[in-house]
Every structure is written in structure tokens, then in C-alpha cells.
Amino acid sequence: MSSVLKKSWPKFIPETLEYRLGERPLHEYLIQNATDYPNETGYVYYGNHITWKQLCESSLKFANFLKSKQIVKGDRIALYMQNCPQYLIGHYAIQMLGAVVVPLNPMYKEAELEYSINEVGIKALITSQELFPIVEKMMDQVSTLQLIITTNYRDFLSDQITLPVPNELKIPKEPSNSKSFDMLEVIKAHEPLDTTAKIDVWEDVSLMVFTSGTTGRPKAAMLTYGNALFKTAATVNTYQLNKTDRTLATAPLCHIAGMVMGVNIPVYSASTCILLTRFDVEAAIKAIEIYKINKLYTIALMNAAILNVPGIEQRDLTSLELNFATSFGMKVDEKLANAWKQRTNGCPLFEASYGLSETHTCDTFMPMDKVKYGSCGIPTYETEIRIVDTVTGEDLPTGKQGEIVIKNPGVFKGYFNNPEATTKTLRNGWVFTGDIGKFDEDGFLYFLGRSKEMIKSSGYSVFPEDVEALMSRHAAVLQVAVIGVPDEVRGESVKAFVVLKPEYKGKITELEMMKWAKENMAAYKYPRFIEFIDQLSATSSGKVLRRLLK
Structure with a gap:
């Protein structure tokens, strides 16, 4: 255990993990x-x-x-x-x-x-x-x-x-x-x-x-x-x-x-x-x-x-x-925590952890005697978390933001029948999360956002390519691109930009297409906003430039 982590590790929790039944x-x-x-x-x-x-x-x-x-x-x-x-x-x-x-x-x-x-x-x-x-x-x-x-x-x-x-x-x-x-x-x-x-x-x-x-x-x-x-x-x-x-x-x-x-x-x-x-x-x-x-x-x-x-x-x-x-x-912030503590006669409320499916989640925990609101806590047992430069992959010092990479016994074996995606995410036992974060001087991790285009809606991960593939099933869709837009309740909602096939122009509305999407996609995933446009901005190779849509 590093000296920084040891400093923040709660004294009442054993430093080594033993399994109840082995x-x-x-x-x-x-x-x-x-x-x-x-x-x-x-x-x-x-x-x-x-x-x-x-x-x-x-x-x-x-x-x-x-x-x-x-x-x-x-x-x-x-x-x-x-x-x-x-x-x-x-x-x-x-x-x-x-x-x-x-x-x-x-x-x-x-x-x-x-x-x-x-x-x-x-x-x-x-x-x-x-x-x-x-x-x-x-x-x-x-x-x-x-x-x-x-x-x-x-x-x-x-x-x-x-x-x-x-x-x-x-x-x-x-x-x-x-x-x-x-x-x-x-x-x-x-x-x-x-x-x-x-x-x-x-x-x-x-x-x-x-x-x-x-x-x-x-x-x-x-x-x-x-x-x-x-x-x-x-x-x-x-x-x-x-x-x-x-x-x-x-x-x-x-x-x-x-x-x-x-x-x-x-x-x-x-x-x-x-x-x-x-x-x-x-x-x-x-x-x-x-x-x-x-x-x-x-x-x-x-x-x-x-x-x-x-x-x-x-x-x-x-x-x-x-x-x-x-x-x-x-946010699980101090204001919410204080209101909760008052109503429950003293029950503490704080951020549980940072984690992802590829690591079976819970890669950090919040020390109950050293709660820091805004952070995700400190690395859990047998866990190494690094912050690396998103371009060079080099480790960054405390306080600098970069990509979060994780290694521990919870790390997955890879993606089923997808060696290419596995290689991109899992490198020498380290999971490259695509998430941006930083550490403070006490070893607490702060999650700052995502380096990729994933949308987080109501706690679910929504991926533009997935929604685009589902939207493309509609007979009127020629091209479609999806982004996330701010939403006070969901965090983010999905917005789809649609290029209609010529024969459907003027014969279908955004509202009608949204109703179809609602009937054909999970509730957290379907676009809450649809906008018809004439063409999508793309690179020379044909890749849609979603950042321009934002």
C-alpha cells in the first residue's frame, strides 16, 4: 500500500482482504x-x-x-x-x-x-x-x-x-x-x-x-x-x-x-x-x-x-x-448529505465509489471517517489507479487531470469475440477507462468527465453508435448522428440529428419519429430530441463529426 493511500486508509478497516469462506x-x-x-x-x-x-x-x-x-x-x-x-x-x-x-x-x-x-x-x-x-x-x-x-x-x-x-x-x-x-x-x-x-x-x-x-x-x-x-x-x-x-x-x-x-x-x-x-x-x-x-x-x-x-x-x-x-x-453533495443526516437522525450520506463494468465496479470507496464531497474516495484493496496523459500515456502528477486507468483482481478478461476492442481497452492488465480524472494530495480520486462520446442518461451508459444503429432501422432514415445534451433530471438526454431519405421529406415529423423511437428502444436510450437536417458533417473518410453537432 502506498504511503499516500496508507495515510487515508481508515484505521478501523483491515489493510488486507480476507474472504469470509475462502x-x-x-x-x-x-x-x-x-x-x-x-x-x-x-x-x-x-x-x-x-x-x-x-x-x-x-x-x-x-x-x-x-x-x-x-x-x-x-x-x-x-x-x-x-x-x-x-x-x-x-x-x-x-x-x-x-x-x-x-x-x-x-x-x-x-x-x-x-x-x-x-x-x-x-x-x-x-x-x-x-x-x-x-x-x-x-x-x-x-x-x-x-x-x-x-x-x-x-x-x-x-x-x-x-x-x-x-x-x-x-x-x-x-x-x-x-x-x-x-x-x-x-x-x-x-x-x-x-x-x-x-x-x-x-x-x-x-x-x-x-x-x-x-x-x-x-x-x-x-x-x-x-x-x-x-x-x-x-x-x-x-x-x-x-x-x-x-x-x-x-x-x-x-x-x-x-x-x-x-x-x-x-x-x-x-x-x-x-x-x-x-x-x-x-x-x-x-x-x-x-x-x-x-x-x-x-x-x-x-x-x-x-x-x-x-x-x-x-x-x-x-x-x-x-x-x-x-x-x-x-450530485451527492454536502447540502444533500446534511439534509439527509438531519432527517434520519444522523445517518451519513456520501459517494459510494467509482467503477465500471469492465472492473466489476467499486474500484474506490469513501473512507467513512474522512469523507470528501466531490470525490469518489480512495482506491480499494489491491487496486492501482493511475492518471495518464490521453496522448502519450505517461503518468501525470497529483492534481493534473488525465485518463483514469485501473488494475486490480476485478479486471475483466476481455470482450467476448472482440479481440480488437479488448486490445484497445485492456493493456497488460490495465483497463483504460476513457474517463477523465485526477488525484488530490490525499489520494482521493475525482471523476471529471469522459474523453469519448458516451452519454450518461439516468445512470445508464448510452453509446451514440448503438442508438444510431437502432434509429437506422426506421424506413425514413438515410443518415443519423446522436449526441448527448444537458438534462437537469437525467444528467444527459439523447438528441438525434436525422437526414431523411428524399421520398420521406415532408411526410414524417420529428414527433412521429420520436414516438417510433420510444416504442423501439429502452426508455433511458431513446432520443428525447430529434432534429431533421439536410446533411451531416463528416471527415474525408466518412466519419461523422459529432463534436460539430454539439
Whole structure:
């Protein structure tokens, strides 16, 4: 550990990382939890208390079903649904077989789903009942998909519902169809898997997360069992999470940060997690009150929403002891932190970390005794972060801004079937992030922006090339270029400049095209602004100059 980092490292946190049950994949932690704490609650889902034994047995039974359908080690299996216990069961069942979890955003529409399945050769897909019609529409466009499993969120609700439920949990269950298997039915029909796959923790890929690195259409970052174990253990240690804690999971489990908080940390620490399908301000407040949640992960907008609820001063948030958050849509600044501390009777609020999919996120943490607002904290365990010149690649001194590059045991193996993109991003074990930052004299990292053209909208990474490819599917589009524009709520919104085909000029409006985009793209991705223009500025090689559009 460097002298600068040692100076800022909290004295109450061990300087070396030790794993609670050793270097084992997280599904083995789940199995051990079922042995050590069989009747203790692992997750609470709108009032349904799911014990470690129930979660483990359901996962082993579902794994056995997948095995009976010839799912083997290395197969890519997609999860395409909202947060729910079925997501957890699917995640761990897949990894028990040594297969690879591929999380797909439930906001994806047909074209996005089709692209993802074809990009990595998805063999099986687990989805929710309300999303199955989207799957059904594109089944003829994918060749590798052999198995579909559907589920209804109500299958894991109890009779004693304690929190407001979203509309997805009110959809009546439909009977099984010939194109898919029902998840609950196959779990009930199978015995638990007798032997899990033999895993090389640091070499075997357990997860493929779609990201775009710094440019291009989404690529699948290959992450190992060890990557997940390391970052989970590091986060548990640095934020002092333990078995007695109660956490709340509202962030999407398909997102790497939501996965760490909602899928990995409860299993690693054997703590209790209150799981919500999505963030709802009243459900979140009631969950804190009823279940006495003491450790909380949020985005800043969630904190602001809670603080602005009429009558919030009459609600009981005093169980909260720690709230680490992310600046999406608004900053986690001292003003917000002070308001939160006052309303919760002392709960500190600060920036959680800096990280990206290629490193399984959480590359930094905020020392709880040395909070610096505006920074992302200091490098976590076994982590080297450098700031380099974006042209020469040379290291820059403290205080100078440059590209953030990272090396630690969470670094991915590369992009699936994309050696060229891998070479650009991953160099001698270092991830070149494309992000701009700097260090201060105490070793705190400050994120300053992005050197590439990625758009950050509502916390999601949106890549111009991806939106452009989707927009090009519209029959009227001759050319299209996409940029990000400032948005007070989302951080950035997408704007598309469109050159129409001659035969469509005067026959379609920007509003009509925007409506089409909304119907064919994920909600965070579709352009909120469309402008028709006569031509796009481009280089001699034909590359569009997006900077001129800004």
C-alpha cells in the first residue's frame, strides 16, 4: 500500500482482504448459508420471507432442470426480467452449472434483445410473463436460442403483502404455453442438483455484462467468479457490512452496481436484504420503517425523492446508520448529505465509489471517517489507479487531470469475440477507462468527465453508435448522428440529428419519429430530441463529426 493511500486508509478497516469462506464462487457461499443458517431470512420480497435454505434449494432444483435441458459449462444464459427472487434463483442456478449469466435490461425492446442474443449466442433465456411477447416477436431472428423459461412475479409473493406493489406484480398468471417452460413448475418438478460444476475461480467466466467500453455498440465484458468475489468482499469490508445488517435493494439487478448490492453482498455476508422490483418512494420508506434497514445504497435522486415526500418529518428513518450513494441525475453533495443526516437522525450520506463494468465496479470507496464531497474516495484493496496523459500515456502528477486507468483482481478478461476492442481497452492488465480524472494530495480520486462520446442518461451508459444503429432501422432514415445534451433530471438526454431519405421529406415529423423511437428502444436510450437536417458533417473518410453537432 502506498504511503499516500496508507495515510487515508481508515484505521478501523483491515489493510488486507480476507474472504469470509475462502476463495470460492459465490454460489458456494449460498450453499454454505443454507447449511449454516437454513431457517434465517436471506431476502424479503414485499412481505415474503425467503430463507437461505429455500433460496438455495430452489436454485439447485432449477439448475437440475437446466442440466436436463443440456445446459453445460460455458453456455450463455440470459436473465431478462425485473428485480425478483426468480432473478436470484436463475443467477445462482446458472453459475452452479458453470454456465454464464448474461443480464439483459428489462427495458430492452425487440431490436435490442435480438442484438444481444445474437452477439453472444444466448442458448437459454429466463424472462417474466409480461416481457415474453417481446421475446416471441424476435424468435425467428435468432438462431442460438433453444430454451425459454417464463415466470410470473406473483409466484414469489406471500399472502401477507407488507409494501406497495408495482403494476408488474398485479398481472394474473397465464397458463403455460408450448414455447416456454414455467419456472415455478420446473422447480417443483425437479430434485436438487447433486453436484455443482468444478470452477476455476479466477479463470472461468461467470458473467457477461453488456457495455461499450468507450465507443461502439454494446459488447459483452467477460467477468470471472473471482472478479465478483473480490469486489463483493472488498465492498463488504470497506463499508463494514456483516450478517446482522439489513439492506434494501432497489437498483436494477441487471446493472453491475445493483448486482453487487442485491445479488452478491447478501449472499457473501449472509445478511438480510429487502428486495423491491424497482424503486418506489413510498415502498422504500415503508421498507425502512418496517424492516429497520440500517445500511442503504441509493442514487442521489432517490434520497431527494424521499426528502421531498409530504409529511416525511413524521416518518421513522432512524434505523439508518450508513448510506452510500451514486451521483446520477444530481450530485451527492454536502447540502444533500446534511439534509439527509438531519432527517434520519444522523445517518451519513456520501459517494459510494467509482467503477465500471469492465472492473466489476467499486474500484474506490469513501473512507467513512474522512469523507470528501466531490470525490469518489480512495482506491480499494489491491487496486492501482493511475492518471495518464490521453496522448502519450505517461503518468501525470497529483492534481493534473488525465485518463483514469485501473488494475486490480476485478479486471475483466476481455470482450467476448472482440479481440480488437479488448486490445484497445485492456493493456497488460490495465483497463483504460476513457474517463477523465485526477488525484488530490490525499489520494482521493475525482471523476471529471469522459474523453469519448458516451452519454450518461439516468445512470445508464448510452453509446451514440448503438442508438444510431437502432434509429437506422426506421424506413425514413438515410443518415443519423446522436449526441448527448444537458438534462437537469437525467444528467444527459439523447438528441438525434436525422437526414431523411428524399421520398420521406415532408411526410414524417420529428414527433412521429420520436414516438417510433420510444416504442423501439429502452426508455433511458431513446432520443428525447430529434432534429431533421439536410446533411451531416463528416471527415474525408466518412466519419461523422459529432463534436460539430454539439
